Amino acid sequence: MRISRYILVFLVGFLIAKFWYQKKDNHQQKEEVRVVVNSIKNMSKLVISSGNFSEVYNFTDSKKYFYETISFDKKAIVTVNAKVEVGYDLSKLEIEVDSLAKKIYIHKIPKAAITIIPDVKYFDLQQSQFNAFSKNDLNKINEKSIEKIKQTVELTNLKKEAKTRFFEEISKIYQLSAIYGWEVVDKTNSRFLSDFKEVNLLK
Structure with missing residues (x-):
């Protein structure tokens, strides 16, 4: 018992x-x-790098009559001061957490978005009665001046800086997974996260 x-x-x-x-x-x-x-x-919902840019754009247009013996010209000097932001919206980051397998799947990463806030001013505006500036002309000048700003942005490090800041946010996921023994799985089929791993391996 x-x-x-x-x-x-x-x-x-x-x-x-x-x-x-x-x-x-x-x-x-x-x-x-x-x-x-x-x-x-x-994680930060919006990762942004910003900069201020200035460009001067010269516009000329001529209308010729009587076998080009008479010309009516219109000219303008345009200055563009623009604030440019390059950012990643992390709310569009698609992540799946598998708690049983201890895996974090990254399915989709957001693309960089470029926002330009221009301030366009006209100087030395010259026109004639037979060749005056129309609303369409001014819209085209605005578009061309903004396009010049975009070209300037491509020559700077602004996009690279935004990408670096995005990498800093993504690294938080990898650091967290290392602490708890989880695995991060890249399901994006892109070079973006491969570039991230290469950058971090070089450090």
Whole structure:
């Protein structure tokens, strides 16, 4: 009888301990998943690099009559001061968290968006009654001046700086996965995250 009692007490104690540790392990796992998910959600929603640019654009147009012996010209000097922002909207980052396999899948990354806020001013505006500036002319001048700003942006490091800042945000996911022993899986089929890994391996 005593042996049976000891066995019964042992079994009850074993079951209580197993239930306690299993409950504790489940709690830790839920806490770990909560930390991972919240950390991803709390990344900066918008990563931006900005700069100010200035361009001068000269516009000329001529209308000639009577075998080009008479010419009516219109001219304008246009200055463009523009604030340019290059950014990544991280709310468009598509991420899946597999808590059972301890994997973070990155399905889609946002493309860089360029926003130009121009301030266009006209100087030395010359026109004649037979060749005056129309609304369409002014719209075209605005478009060309903004296009010149875009070309200037391509020659600067603004896009590279925005990409670097995006890498800094993405690195938080990789650092977090390393802490908890998770794996980050790139499902984007793009060179973007490959470039990120190469940059970080060189550090």
